[in-house]
Amino acid sequence: MEDIKxxxxxxxxxxxxxxxxxxxxxxxxxxxxxxxxFGYAINGGEVQVIDLALGxxxxxxxxxALTDDNITKWAFNASFERICLSYWLRKHxxxxxxxxxxxxxxxxxxxxxxxxxxxMIWSAYMGLPLSLEGxxxxxxxxxxxxxxxxxxxxxxxxxxxxxxxxxxxxRNLPEHDMVKWSLFKSxxxxxxxxxxxxxxxxxxxxxxxxxxxEYHLDQEINxxxxxxxxxxxxxxxxxxxxxxxELTAAMKELTNLDNPNSVVQVKQWLSDSGTETExxxxxxxxALIKTVPEDQRDVLLLRQQLAKSSVxxxxxxxxxxxxxxxxxxxxxxxxxxxxxRWAGRHIQLQNLPQNHIPxxxxxxxxxxxxxxxxxxxxxxxxxxxxxxxxxxxxxPKPGYKxxxxxxxxxxxxxxxxxxxxxxxxxxxEKSGDIYCASASxxxxxxxxxxxxxxxxxxxxxxxxxxxxxGGSVGALKAMGALEMGLTEDELQPLVDSWRASNPNITxxxxxxxxxxxEAVRFRTHTKTHGIKxxxxxxxxxxxxxxxxxLSYVKPKIEQNKFGSESVTYEGTGITKKWERIESYGPKFTxxxxxxxxxxxxxxxxxxxxxxxICGHVHDEIIIECSKDVSLEVICNQMGRTxxxxxxxALRADGFETAFYKKD
Numbered sequence: 001m002e003d004i005k006x007x008x009x010x011x012x013x014x015x016x017x018x019x020x021x022x023x024x025x026x027x028x029x030x031x032x033x034x035x036x037x038f039g040y041a042i043n044g045g046e047v048q049v050i051d052l053a054l055g056x057x058x059x060x061x062x063x064x065a066l067t068d069d070n071i072t073k074w075a076f077n078a079s080f081e082r083i084c085l086s087y088w089l090r091k092h093x094x095x096x097x098x099x100x101x102x103x104x105x106x107x108x109x110x111x112x113x114x115x116x117x118x119x120m121i122w123s124a125y126m127g128l129p130l131s132l133e134g135x136x137x138x139x140x141x142x143x144x145x146x147x148x149x150x151x152x153x154x155x156x157x158x159x160x161x162x163x164x165x166x167x168x169x170x171r172n173l174p175e176h177d178m179v180k181w182s183l184f185k186s187x188x189x190x191x192x193x194x195x196x197x198x199x200x201x202x203x204x205x206x207x208x209x210x211x212x213x214e215y216h217l218d219q220e221i222n223x224x225x226x227x228x229x230x231x232x233x234x235x236x237x238x239x240x241x242x243x244x245x246e247l248t249a250a251m252k253e254l255t256n257l258d259n260p261n262s263v264v265q266v267k268q269w270l271s272d273s274g275t276e277t278e279x280x281x282x283x284x285x286x287a288l289i290k291t292v293p294e295d296q297r298d299v300l301l302l303r304q305q306l307a308k309s310s311v312x313x314x315x316x317x318x319x320x321x322x323x324x325x326x327x328x329x330x331x332x333x334x335x336x337x338x339x340x341r342w343a344g345r346h347i348q349l350q351n352l353p354q355n356h357i358p359x360x361x362x363x364x365x366x367x368x369x370x371x372x373x374x375x376x377x378x379x380x381x382x383x384x385x386x387x388x389x390x391x392x393x394x395x396p397k398p399g400y401k402x403x404x405x406x407x408x409x410x411x412x413x414x415x416x417x418x419x420x421x422x423x424x425x426x427x428x429e430k431s432g433d434i435y436c437a438s439a440s441x442x443x444x445x446x447x448x449x450x451x452x453x454x455x456x457x458x459x460x461x462x463x464x465x466x467x468x469x470g471g472s473v474g475a476l477k478a479m480g481a482l483e484m485g486l487t488e489d490e491l492q493p494l495v496d497s498w499r500a501s502n503p504n505i506t507x508x509x510x511x512x513x514x515x516x517x518e519a520v521r522f523r524t525h526t527k528t529h530g531i532k533x534x535x536x537x538x539x540x541x542x543x544x545x546x547x548x549x550l551s552y553v554k555p556k557i558e559q560n561k562f563g564s565e566s567v568t569y570e571g572t573g574i575t576k577k578w579e580r581i582e583s584y585g586p587k588f589t590x591x592x593x594x595x596x597x598x599x600x601x602x603x604x605x606x607x608x609x610x611x612x613i614c615g616h617v618h619d620e621i622i623i624e625c626s627k628d629v630s631l632e633v634i635c636n637q638m639g640r641t642x643x644x645x646x647x648x649a650l651r652a653d654g655f656e657t658a659f660y661k662k663d
Contacts, residue, residue: 004065005043006072008199009081010191012037012184014157014171022319023346024080025225025328028087035088036156039188044199047192049185053174063089067098069115076132076195078118079219079329086110105612106224106326106397113219119198121215124334125207126539127551127571129578132194138553138570138578141197143190152184204537208547214602217609218333218342225326226614226622229659232393233317235370236386240311242372243382251302254295266303270296282307283483308383313390316347330615337572339594340548342616349617354662355388364392364659394615394660396624403631404663405638405654406620407604409434410597415468417648418529418593419508428649435461441501442494458484463498469593470509470586471495512592513585516540516567520555531592540569542592545644546599550591558582600650603642608634615660622660631656 016032027033038050038058050056065071066085075081086109089097100112123135136143155172162168166176174181251260255269263280270277275292277284280303289300320327327347335343344350357363363385366374372382379385396402407413412434416424427437439447439460447453447460462484466475473491481491499506511528519526519533520540526533532543540552552569560566566584573579597619605613605621611634615622623634631654638652655663 002042002045004061004068004071006074007062007065008041008044008047008192008196009073009075009078010039010188010195011035011081011084012039012153012157012188013084016159018158021316023329024083025222025322026320028084029323033084033087035084037185037188039192041192041196044196047189047196049188051174051185063093063096067096067111069112071115073116074119074195074199075116076119076123076135076191076198078116078120079113079222082111082113082116082219083329100220106324107220110223113216113223116216116219117212118215119195119202121211121334122202122207123198124337125211125340125551126202126205127337127553127569129572130335130337132191132198134578135198136194139198139201141194141201143193143197148183149187149191152180152187155180156184205539205551210546211548213606215333217605218331220609221605221613221616222329222331224612224614224624225322225324225328226330226394226624226660227326227397228317228321229368229393229395230318230321230325231368231370232364232389233314233321235367236314236389236393237311237318238370239367239372239375239382240314240386243376243386244306247302247306247383251299251306254299254302260303261306266299269299280307286483305381305383308387310353310383310387310390313347313352314386314393317393320346338550338591339598340550341594341598341618344617349615352390352617353387355391357385357388360388360392360661364389391661392659394622395658399626400624401627401629402657402660403623403625403629403634403654404620404657404660405623405631405635405652407597407600407638408651408653410600410619410650411593412464412468413648413650414596414600415505415508415589415593417645418531418596419502419504420529421502421504424502425649428651431651433457435464438464438498438501442497459486459490459494462486463494467495467498468505469590470584509585509589511585512588516542516585516588517557517565520557520567540567542588542595544592544595544599546596546603546642547644548595548599550595596645600642600645604638604640604652607637607640 013033013035015027015030017027017030019027036053038052039047040062041047050058066073066089073082086097089111090109098112099108099110100114101108120130124130128135128138155177159170160166160172162170248260251257257265257269259265266280267277273296275288275296277288285300285304289297292300317327320329322328330345330347330349332343332345334340357379363375363379366378367386367389375385376382409428412424413428416428423441424434424437427434433449435457436447436449439453439456442460442463443456445453445456447456449457462476462479462481466479466481472495476486476491476494482488486494508529515526515528515533518524519535523535530545534541534543535555538554540555542550544550553571555567555569557565558568560582566582568580568582570578571581573581601616601619605616608621608623612624613621614624621638635652635654639650641648641650
């Protein structure tokens with residue numbers, strides 16, 4: 001056999017657990033898990049398939065290659081193959097299995113990710129879809145994923161419903177349909193071929209080595225997982241069920257409706273009571289509560305509580321938790337293609353509700369103890385309380401603590417630094433409050449958080465959050481300006497005064513707009529504010545200070561609905577479909593600022609990789625560490641400015657805690 005330098009892999013597997021609900025880590029822990037087909041190619045050569053389901057054996061040298069860190073393993077969504085093979089090797093070839101962990105770490109069950117590469121990540125880096133089918137279609141590969149695949153997976157990889165026709169069986173085996181099985185093997189081979197074809201198509205756009213290092217660190221964090229307090233999780237689900245029953249009964253009593261959960265029935269009841277409403281969405285209900293008579297208000301308050309869907313997060317925790325009590329696979333590297341940010345998976349740490357209960361620990365203790373009556377008595381709104389307690393279900397392992405550290409106003413700092421908006425940089429240098437400073441610059445009066453003109457800070461805050469990337473009146477409204485007490489008449493002046501006090505940021509948007517258009521129109525290299533833009537082989541690239549590039553597929557200049565020119569490119573739109581997306585200077589600026597902020601987080605994660613990072617959210621890192629680790633040292637380390645963006649003042653603040661929360 002030739003010397004193996006790289007392996008391309010694709011597995012077909014079976015488990016009685018639903019992969020989409022539980023994630024690959026939990027999926028493989030089921031006693032029913034097995035690998036059916038093992039498709040592979042050596043050094044980009046011809047694809048072989050090992051039929052494990054029918055007793056074939058993987059050759060010895062291929063088994064050795066799986067744990068040889070000098071041999072690169074490639075797959076599309078490689079974490080699936082790596083985790084499946086980790087369990088499979090431990091079970092069938094324990095002498096071959098090797099991990100990469102220290103005794104205190106919790107990654108011991110998994111193969112070292114450092115010799116694994118993922119074509120899905122490469123596709124995402126190039127701005128392509130995150131599915132094999134989607135990437136193949138956009139690249140117009142000759143080899144396309146077989147369309148019959150979904151049916152074959154449904155037939156062989158998932159449990160089936162017992163019927164009279166199938167003799168009451170709960171699973172389809174190869175012998176139940178050898179024609180389909182033969183086709184399934186072809187499907188397995190084709191997936192490896194498509195993966196290889198993507199790699200070949202993209203080889204002139206290599207992913208930088210430091211991006212693969214980030215991917216390996218991401219895999220380590222996913223392998224480590226984060227411990228769950230299963231008493232809190234279990235009781236929260238029970239409490240939610242109880243609360244829903246009580247709220248539904250109370251609504252029935254007030255309305256005499258058959259189903260008070262029905263939007264149609266509640267709208268009709270309101271109409272019969274003299275209140276017309278278009279929708280029962282969160283904002284509408286909140287507005288109605290302020291104006292309707294008391295009997296309708298009581299019903300709407302109950303409706304508001306019933307609509308809280310916190311229990312889904314707790315159920316996701318139960319579905320994904322591994323046998324050692326840790327939830328794994330919560331982060332998707334390069335999940336956001338425009339900036340390369342991480343995306344949340346399963347429990348979705350990226351969008352957990354905030355907590356504002358002052359006695360959070362007491363509320364948490366009552367749920368942990370299972371004292372429903374006390375929670376109801378002390379906190380009244382049970383669904384809202386459970387919602388605020390979601391974060392607290394994440395805990396460090398016994399004898400350890402969490403250090404939660406996050407960057408202070410990271411995007412505002414990066415935006416100000418790129419634009420050279422000096423007054424803002426001075427605020428950050430002196431650790432000032434940017435919302436007060438912004439209000440002060442807009443209204444030309446001193447503003448202090450708890451002092452003089454403090455009422456203006458809120459206007460400064462909402463302007464900062466809504467207007468940094470070209471947002472106008474609509475952005476302020478979307479950010480909740482009207483709910484916060486601002487009037488319609490105040491909005492446009494707020495936009496005008498923010499832009500007037502940030503002339504360099506406004507200039508940055510339009511410099512970026514001009515530079516992008518120039519790069520696309522003349523297919524050339526351009527530069528502004530230290531950011532490089534270039535067009536190459538049907539792609540627009542934006543090179544960031546870190547050396548990472550953002551990719552935009554098939555850019556062109558077209559006329560927009562306002563009759564002026566804008567750049568469009570192909571990408572995954574808000575409908576999740578592949579389509580043409582229109583962009584302009586402020587939007588590209590947002591991509592750039594978020595991407596640089598993400599690179600700063602990745603840099604901090606690398607400098608702290610010797611700590612047990614078990615989670616991260618946008619600009620925050622969660623570290624599970626022994627009690628003697630210094631919070632100050634962690635924050636100082638995190639706040640170090642990367643060498644590629646010298647002069648940017650960063651600050652990281654943090655706290656220690658016995659459960660995860662927002663400080």
